[in-house]
């Protein structure tokens with residue numbers, strides 16, 4: 001086992017997921033890990049759950065996975081667009097799909113790395129990590145040198161060494177001994193860093209390298225599915241903007 005793909009924030013975007021999985025095959029990926037949010041925002045939640053479930057890899061609980069699976073949740077606290085997507089997504093899923101979502105863990109260690117959707121310090125609260133202070137809180141709870149997460153949809157590297165915590169723009173790099181890394185793998189299905197291309201990460205567990213992948217996909221096709229489903233138009237527009 002060497003090349004491990006880490007996918008996150010797929011968000012029911014089948015067009016983006018198919019392109020990412022084709023790239024994984026080309027890159028010689030042997031194993032998969034998923035930081036969660038398989039559903040929400042886009043129009044193919046059932047298809048994406050089936051694909052990820054069939055891969056059989058560890059998948060973490062994302063906030064959208066949680067909202068869709070938790071029928072007791074009060075959607076009145078959500079903005080109307082978000083509540084509409086949660087309701088629509090529930091209607092597309094089988095009981096088996098919903099049970100699969102409900103059983104996802106918040107955090108897990110696999111292949112020597114820790115996976116979490118948001119942060120290792122309080123994984124069930126789905127806090128956002130955008131700065132060094134938030135990353136430092138994560139590092140206090142991160143037991144392994146390497147941890148992957150998502151949630152912000154912006155790929156990023158946070159590094160902790162004796163010198164402190166540093167936020168480093170996404171770039172390919174080799175892990176250094178004695179340091180900890182908390183790596184945001186970006187989003188397959190709804191990137192928000194201004195670049196609309198699908199994003200994922202390859203970790204080579206032998207060479208100890210991390211590679212960020214960016215892939216163009218058929219955004220117009222994904223937008224057409226959103227509009228055909230009657231989901232809010234803003235969700236289609238933002239795919240092209242990468243926000």
Ligand code: ZN
Nearest residue numbers: 009037151153
């Ligand atoms: Zn997300």
